[in-house]
Amino acid sequence: MAEKKTSSAPGGDTGFRRQWDREEYAAKAREREAKERAEGKLRAEAKAAGKKYYAPVADDAEMISARRERINFEENLNKSQLVPGSAAVGKRGKGAGFYCEACDLTYKDSLQWVDHLNSKQHLVATGKTAEVERATLEDVLKRLEWLKRQREQREKGEHWDLRKRLEERQRLEEEERIRKREKRKEAKKRKRAVEIKKEEGATAAAEQAEDVEMDDDAAMMARMMGFSGGFGSTKKN
Template sequence: MSGKGSAYGQPAGDTDFRKKYDADEYAAKAKEREAAEKEERKARWEAKMAGKKYYKPMDGSETLTTARSATQDFSKLIGTSTLVPAGAGVGKRGRGAGFYCEACDLTFKDNLQWVEHTNSMQHQRNIGATGEVRKATAEEVHARIEALWEREQQRKREQVVSLAERLQVRQEQEAKEREEKRRKRKEAEERRRLEKEAAIKIKTEYGEDVRIEGEHDEDDMMAAMGFAGFGTTAKNSSSSSAAAGSLLKRQLKQMQSAKDLPGISCGLVNDNNIFEWEVMLMISDDCKYYGGKISSPTPPFPQFPSLSLSHSLSWGNFRAHLTFPPNYPLMPPKMVFQEPIPFHPNIYPSGELCISILHPPEEDKYGYESASERWSPVQTPETILLSVISLFEDPNDESPANVEAARLLREEREGKNKDFRRRCRKCVRESLGED
């Protein structure tokens, strides 16, 4: 044999580089395959003789059948061409032109046959599914029923066309929202109670020097804003009052120069007292109860030169005093409407306004308001007045300050009468100097 090397760098007669196969191992594999095929042929024959369809036997690794998560897009095959080698498929067996199932190695000529096949037991067994579905639990059935019910209610709400039906749907939604709000408020109160008890326990065990998380957040925030040092001594009281006065001067100047505050005008009751403001709220024409076209012969408020109105007014004009405490912004101001006092569920007959953001930052002993709804030092006169205007557009008849106004508002919302609207229009005319 020639000593010339081969292409693999070895003598031409050396074949050790070739992979060697264990003949006994492959003979055993062939024997197992033949036995399995024989067993399958026997099972197919028995199923055929019994008039049944043969299914691949389960080995215990199968999973329960579940709904398909993917959507089959049959339209993507429209207008396409498929190259199929000759002899690639015989009948349905093998890949051919049409819809091919890789798990079963079958090709179907139309999508209907393919869908029926994917739902068949033959296909389920080949993809490792048992063909059985998991039984739902009682909780899952209840959740499904609730989801279907909510979807049906949503469909009905979308079909509502009449005003009365829309109002009824809206009232039902508001009732649900109020109930959810009460539930969350109770949960928050219980959580705060537990946190307070835990804090008291820690203070008892470790002493007053221990700082509880969140205990001094307000003090830290005031220090960051530059209002630290508020105290009970005369010196601290004087400095806090001066700081509050400086802040109010800056906020008043900003509001008087702002151009994006429609319907709000403010000034001082006395030029020497920065802690008492006089504000004018001009309610939008879109307001349901306090807006609308009203003719007025003369400008009703000469003390506000900027309100030189034309002879046709489209809103109510309500005047109020906003009185700030010396420790502002730690504590909220007090807002009192002047004559004529608006007829409103959230305004006392004396004119004092009742709104959550003007309530002191402390726990509500009645459990109606959460701490986040009450006053915080981040509030400003601008946010207060915008909230008041919003309150005119959407009065709150829960926990009212004016019980009669709240009662009439509920009756009007229920469609019983329009006495609330008449009383509101009367106070609007009075605010314009007509009555």
């Protein structure tokens, strides 16, 4: 921080104001401009080479390691959030979705969110490198021992005796037989309904054909007896 300079002017209404070291802040501005020019040059070179520019990794950056906790995708489920009016445009800034404070980006779906967490951009922003720490022999032995304990615990928890296995198998087979029996009954019912419908249709067609045949016989008899209009009544109601 620049040292505060006190005014030597006696009295006056500006004697209480803070004085700044112009040379110090001019040097900071020159340093910032030089850094921006160097970064712009690197960006241009990366663009010309068809690559994406990443900020240089800090000297004290940590190597990446396996994630030790699950990603909570349901953290904001069924919750209301207040977001800026322009939050729906692009990914920059905080909006509705998965927000990364380190990179100031918002993602709308979980797949893009996970890809971003594993990206080099996020690793650099969180002070990590893209290099994986090489495991030593001791680390490998510890990992194998841990996996062995996990397998033993899993086998103990899933161990069933022979009687329970047979009972479970019999129960499943009985449920399968009942399901197949009910399925056959339903199929027989549907088949019987179709047959009844066909029989009813055939009976109705036979009755209609018989009525037509009787009408033809009556008309022929009327013509033989000299009646042109048949035996029907000519009285008008």
